[in-house]
Amino acid sequence: MDRSVIMVDAGYLYAAGGQLCCGTRSRADLVLNASLFVQRLADRVRTGLALQVLRTYWYDAARDGIRTEEQQTIAGQHDVKLRLGRLNGQNQQKGVDALIYRDMITLAQHRAVADIVLVSGDEDLHEGVRTVQDYGVRVVLVGIEAVTGFNQSRELVYEADRLWTLSADDLHGVFDRRGLPQSTSAVTQGEPAVRSTSHRATHAAVAFATQWRDQAEETELMELLSDRPRIPRPLDIELLTAVEREIGQNLRNDEQLKRNVRAAWWGVIGGGHHSAQ
Known part of the structure; x- marks a missing residue:
């Protein structure tokens, strides 16, 4: 069972990463290179935890269950599982934390993984973290450096076994501002x-x-x-x-x-x- 899963709360990633890298939390103003983010985090799991990544769960929301073009691209990636909650009339995500909680508990109960690497800041998940730890699963919480104050629940941080904090340098090339001119320079050694x-x-x-x-x-x-x-x-x-x-x-x-x-x-x-x- 020397393997792990990555769980990404896309709402948190957009808000915290967009603020740090592009100065905005507005999802409409951001372009996210999800495959690059997943690749970098999986590489860190392999080197930092000496574990293979079973798959990445990507948690997002959609209106009426209809995937956006971006979500379709994410769903089509190898070893990535898209989970969708709902968007209400105010564009607020509903049910995403429940999906994360369910998957955490199911994987822990079936002893499918040794570690869960969780990218989120939601306080509602701290009970789920505590529960899977009771099954012997280690939880590594991944956060993004806050521009001011904190962007993760203190309770969630305290409950996790480890905390990894990603800097703007770690996220270089992951975020871009929508509508800005893009360079056509070639990619060098895998870096955009x-x-x-x-x-x-x-x-x-x-x-x-x-x-x-x-x-x-x-x-x-x-x-x-x-x-x-x-x-x-x-x-x-x-x-x-x-x-x-x-x-x-x-x-x-x-x-x-x-x-x-x-x-x-x-x-x-x-x-x-x-x-x-």
């Missing part, structure tokens, strides 16, 4: 090209923030976090200058892009020196 100014700016901000964080003293980091979300003026100028140099574009009059850059900065800095493992 940076496809928009927003992506390149976010990537540059993440690189700068990561380097700064790794070199900062603990007291310096704590002082910075205590004044969050304000970035000290000299540091803010240094951040924007580094991004401008990387993308070859002046950010002075682009307030949205500057917000995205600062959001990417806090996505890295807000998690402390190291992501939880």
Whole structure:
């Protein structure tokens, strides 16, 4: 039984990942490369847990049970099982957490897996986590770095056996802003090209923030976090200058892009020196 399953709450992935990588939680404004996300997470499971992935369960919602074109593509991927809840009149997902809960319990009861890797932030799942642990299943909770505050239930985090936190760098190439021009550059070594100014700016901000964080003293980091979300003026100028140099574009009059850059900065800095493992 040395195998695992991955369970992805698509609503959480879009909201948290879109905010971190593109500065928006609006699903209509986002393009998600689901196959790349599944591949990267499966690779991490194989290396980090030394387990094979039986399959990935992808939980989403649809109006009247009719799959979108994107959901059809996801359903057609190898070793991916699409589970659909409902969308109500306010475009709110209904029944998704119940589907996740059911699959967790069924797999645990039948001793089908050793580990469940869960991408979610929903507090309603913490009882399900506790139950499958009673069957001897380890639960690895996967979160996405929050731009501000927290984007996962504290109860869910406390209940899980391990926590993996994905940074903007981990999600590089997974998200794009809908309608932005995309590069036609070739893909190199399996990594997608940076496809928009927003992506390149976010990537540059993440690189700068990561380097700064790794070199900062603990007291310096704590002082910075205590004044969050304000970035000290000299540091803010240094951040924007580094991004401008990387993308070859002046950010002075682009307030949205500057917000995205600062959001990417806090996505890295807000998690402390190291992501939880």
